[in-house]
Amino acid sequence: MPIPAAQRSWRASLAVYWRAPVITMLFLGFSAGLPFLLVFSTLSAWLRSAGVEVAAIGFFAWIGMLYSIKVFWAPVVDRVALPLLTRALGQRRSWMLLAQAVIAAGLVGLAATPPMGNLGWVAGFALLVAFGSATQDIAIDAFRIESADDDKQAAMASTYIIGYRAGLLAAGAGALYIAATVSWHAAYLTMAALVGVGMLTVLVRPEPARMTGSGKPVLEPRVRAFLRNSRHQPRLWRHFVAWIIGAIVCPFTDFFVRHGMKTLGLLAFIAVFRISDLAMASMANPLYIDLGFSLATIASVTNIFGIAMSIGGGMLGGLLVVRYGIGPLLVVGAMLTMLTNLLFAALSLMGDQLPMLVVTIIGDNLANGLASAVFIAFLSSLTSRAYTATQYALFSSLMTLPGKFLSGFGGLLVEAQSYASFFILASLLGIPAVMLAVWVNRDRDLYGKPAASGAR
Numbered sequence: 001m002p003i004p005a006a007q008r009s010w011r012a013s014l015a016v017y018w019r020a021p022v023i024t025m026l027f028l029g030f031s032a033g034l035p036f037l038l039v040f041s042t043l044s045a046w047l048r049s050a051g052v053e054v055a056a057i058g059f060f061a062w063i064g065m066l067y068s069i070k071v072f073w074a075p076v077v078d079r080v081a082l083p084l085l086t087r088a089l090g091q092r093r094s095w096m097l098l099a100q101a102v103i104a105a106g107l108v109g110l111a112a113t114p115p116m117g118n119l120g121w122v123a124g125f126a127l128l129v130a131f132g133s134a135t136q137d138i139a140i141d142a143f144r145i146e147s148a149d150d151d152k153q154a155a156m157a158s159t160y161i162i163g164y165r166a167g168l169l170a171a172g173a174g175a176l177y178i179a180a181t182v183s184w185h186a187a188y189l190t191m192a193a194l195v196g197v198g199m200l201t202v203l204v205r206p207e208p209a210r211m212t213g214s215g216k217p218v219l220e221p222r223v224r225a226f227l228r229n230s231r232h233q234p235r236l237w238r239h240f241v242a243w244i245i246g247a248i249v250c251p252f253t254d255f256f257v258r259h260g261m262k263t264l265g266l267l268a269f270i271a272v273f274r275i276s277d278l279a280m281a282s283m284a285n286p287l288y289i290d291l292g293f294s295l296a297t298i299a300s301v302t303n304i305f306g307i308a309m310s311i312g313g314g315m316l317g318g319l320l321v322v323r324y325g326i327g328p329l330l331v332v333g334a335m336l337t338m339l340t341n342l343l344f345a346a347l348s349l350m351g352d353q354l355p356m357l358v359v360t361i362i363g364d365n366l367a368n369g370l371a372s373a374v375f376i377a378f379l380s381s382l383t384s385r386a387y388t389a390t391q392y393a394l395f396s397s398l399m400t401l402p403g404k405f406l407s408g409f410g411g412l413l414v415e416a417q418s419y420a421s422f423f424i425l426a427s428l429l430g431i432p433a434v435m436l437a438v439w440v441n442r443d444r445d446l447y448g449k450p451a452a453s454g455a456r
Contacts, residue, residue, distance in 0.1 A: 029163025031198025058411025068401030074393030090207030102132030111188035157376035158318020251387035276430030278403025313369025333371030338430025
């Protein structure tokens with residue numbers, strides 16, 4: 001019988017970090033984190049340094065919405081085999097490798113495209129990187145959930161966050177340092193080369209065992225019923241519709257059946273948990289630059305030092321989830337994320353003050369590291385092993401869509417009002433997340449062990 005979280009010793013809680021699937025997530029987390037800043041804050045720093053207007057930079061944040069609509073092609077990643085690659089590597093690893101190749105190609109394209117006078121091409125290559133990155137995320141999330149039991153998911157989420165932050169460090173501080181000492185062209189070419197870390201991990205680690213029948217929709221009751229009642233229809237049409245039912249319909253109906261009337265509340269909570277953090281992210285680097293901080297200072301404080309803090313927050317979050325459970329930490333994470341965003345408002349009012357920048361980065365990254373590890377563990381607990389890729393893509397897409405959409409208007413609000421007003425408003429957006437986190441914490445059935453099968 002599994003030991004309840006609250007009864008586990010600290011030693012037993014720490015031992016989980018030495019398991020091979022947990023360590024693997026360090027490298028896959030790096031692969032997932034590397035592209036993100038390169039189409040988001042690092043790209044915004046490049047655009048601002050090149051003289052692009054703040055309002056235009058704000059709209060570039062909408063490129064990140066590709067991460068929020070990945071649920072639309074997640075069923076393809078979940079079920080469609082790639083010629084040659086899937087036979088050699090398996091479903092998850094083949095899609096990861098293809099996505100990484102797309103990311104590298106997009107980064108090379110960005111490296112070859114100066115922003116001024118070429119914003120359309122810059123946007124196009126950034127979209128290619130974001131599409132490859134979102135596709136990689138779908139495959140990595142499924143790989144993670146299928147690689148270990150539920151009691152290891154919090155630790156895997158924690159090491160994933162550590163690796164992810166390391167990827168952010170490379171794409172943030174690393175790219176800024178290279179840009180400051182060499183050029184932006186060299187920075188993006190270097191980042192394209194670092195995609196090889198993920199590729200090597202995919203080739204070295206084995207494909208996880210998938211649940212029997214998860215790749216065969218004909219085994220699901222809804223599919224069997226359709227095939228039974230459509231014998232008079234053309235064979236090709238029947239199998240196409242059967243695939244749609246098994247790959248798209250069943251993952252969604254499974255979640256609604258398991259949670260009933262609470263489903264809408266859960267979806268609302270997923271949508272607002274990170275809205276405060278995501279809504280303000282696009283204006284962080286423009287704030288630092290407009291306050292007068294140098295690229296070297298931004299790289300040192302907000303990336304190297306900041307990511308060290310977020311790694312600490314991620315480790316702490318993963319450890320506390322193993323020790324105390326998910327529910328209480330969801331409340332803590334939501335509150336910390338909301339409150340630490342106010343530090344950016346204070347920084348914007350104080351000006352070019354290095355100590356305040358350090359305090360802001362400490363608070364923001366500790367809070368986000370902890371909240372991210374806890375929330376990944378929460379989303380994993382909601383996911384049925386029969387539909388890992390599609391269901392988790394639904395959750396992670398919903399998690400980022402509202403914040404990414406609002407982030408696109410950040411530049412307009414800053415120009416119309418001020419940075420301080422923008423960050424205060426972004427902080428207030430976190431109030432619904434705190435209220436819904438309290439509700440989730442009070443009802444343990446909402447984040448209990450997910451159903452083993454989505455068949456109904």
